[in-house]
Amino acid sequence: MTRKLRIVHCFRSPVGGIFRHVRDLSAAQTAAGHAVGIVCDSTTGGDFEARLFAEVEKTLELGVKRTPMQRHVGIGDLLAAWRTYRIVKAMRPDILHGHGAKGGVYARLFGTMMRLSGQKPARVYSPHGGSLHYDAGTTTGRIFFALERLMDRFSDQILFVSDYERRTFEAKVGKPHSPSHLVHNGLNADEFIPVPPRTGAADFLYIGMMRDLKGPDLFIDGLALAEKSTGRRLTAVMVGDGDGLDRYTAQARELGFGERVQFLPAMPAREAFALGRIMVVPSRAEAMPYIVLEALAAGKPMIASAVGGIPEVFEESSPALTAPDASAIAAKMSLALADETAYLAAMPATAELRARFGADVMAREIEEAYLACLSS
Structure with a gap:
């Protein structure tokens, strides 16, 4: 094994593909000897997701931390962001990996704030579609893509799950200033x-x-x-x-x-x-x-x-x-x-x-991207 990493995955909604991706990635990273934790919204999901959390929490050294996160941008975001920041900071990550639009903003914002206090987590972002679904011609789209351009400056790595996602990012946001890689989602054997x-x-x-x-x-x-x-x-x-x-x-x-x-x-x-x-x-x-x-x-x-x-x-x-x-x-x-x-x-x-789509392939390529962040 390479050095043991403290990895925190941050995202909003624990349902659907993002939650599945984080669970698989966390399992592979734990099996590789890393300390892994999850931070996400506490108001989304039902009994099915609760059962999944109960299963995954037993295996994660850094645990699962859930706190209210708004889907849409609003004044309540300030309190939610501060509360989430304190949770993430206490987990002392080497890698802070944000998934989706809200998780991506949080990971890069918190990672930058933590650097001001002496911690130096690598700030990694996986869009998973997220804000890229918006129309660039709408006011909402222009706001989100302007925010994406701003947050790109605070990214150490962007990981795309499809070439379409990468091309869409470049068309709507611009070519990333930070390093980026294409890593397809993967399935277990x-x-x-x-x-x-x-x-x-x-x-x-x-x-x-x-x-x-x-x-x-x-x-x-x-x-x-x-x-x-x-x-x-x-x-x-x-x-x-x-x-x-x-x-x-x-x-x-x-x-x-x-x-x-x-x-x-x-x-x-x-x-x-x-x-x-x-x-x-x-x-x-x-x-x-x-x-x-x-x-x-x-x-x-x-x-x-x-x-x-x-x-x-x-x-x-x-x-x-x-x-x-x-x-x-x-x-x-x-x-x-x-x-x-x-x-x-x-x-x-x-x-x-x-x-092409094995979980082992996905986990190996993402770990290589993490290590590249830490060595740069």
Whole structure:
């Protein structure tokens, strides 16, 4: 092992891909002998996330510290930031790694403040999409990108999870002044074991946050259009939590699906994979979503929006890729149903996925980036 590092991961919302990324990275770093801790929001997440925290906290030498963090910028940020700063400072990190927009600001701001008091943590930032989803032509977008340009000056390393994310950063914010690297998200070895659909599994499966950015409404509308075009009574399972859940439930009911679209709360992805035969990721925007990698590694045939870093997982000619549009998604649903065996055969090979998106590859490359910060 190289020197033992004190690593603190800071982010706001402990749900979805960022939380998954931090859990995997923390586990790999702990296994490598480093002291790792997590600092995040205490007001986000439900019972599922609470169980995940209970599992991960047992393994982290620096523990899990949760404190209220606002999603949007406001006057309450001042108190929240000061409270979070004191927590992070007491953990004495060598590496302060911020994830997402809020975590990225906190890590670089706190790391700079700590340097004034004698500590010298390396300030690392992973956008995970975050503020990069905003339109550069809007007032909100201009404010966020100006803040990104300012905080870039206080970064020691920026880690992008997809080439799309890197290109978007350069287009909207500018070429980073700090060193940057592309490190894809990675999966653990046991996630490359196939998960067959259970008897009576639904035709289609959605797993994700119940919010418009992830496209649940496109999934439901696409399902209705595919039902009309195929003449088959289709079924689906939608797994996830979020503010839009009641609205999507009503949408499915109004389109006549009733109980043929089943809504279930968030659960481990590999448990959910058995509930449907064909996975659909209808996102309007993404960086590099874990759910795409997880589903492919589990042997699921997939339909996925060609947004963000998703196309980097597939070949350009892959039938899996679609526009984030209900009609386009419906056409792909019909194609997949016509010959499910042939459609599955067109997905990326498992060996290729493991070589490009293994957790061991991800952890090794991120550790090399940390060490480069400390030696500069």
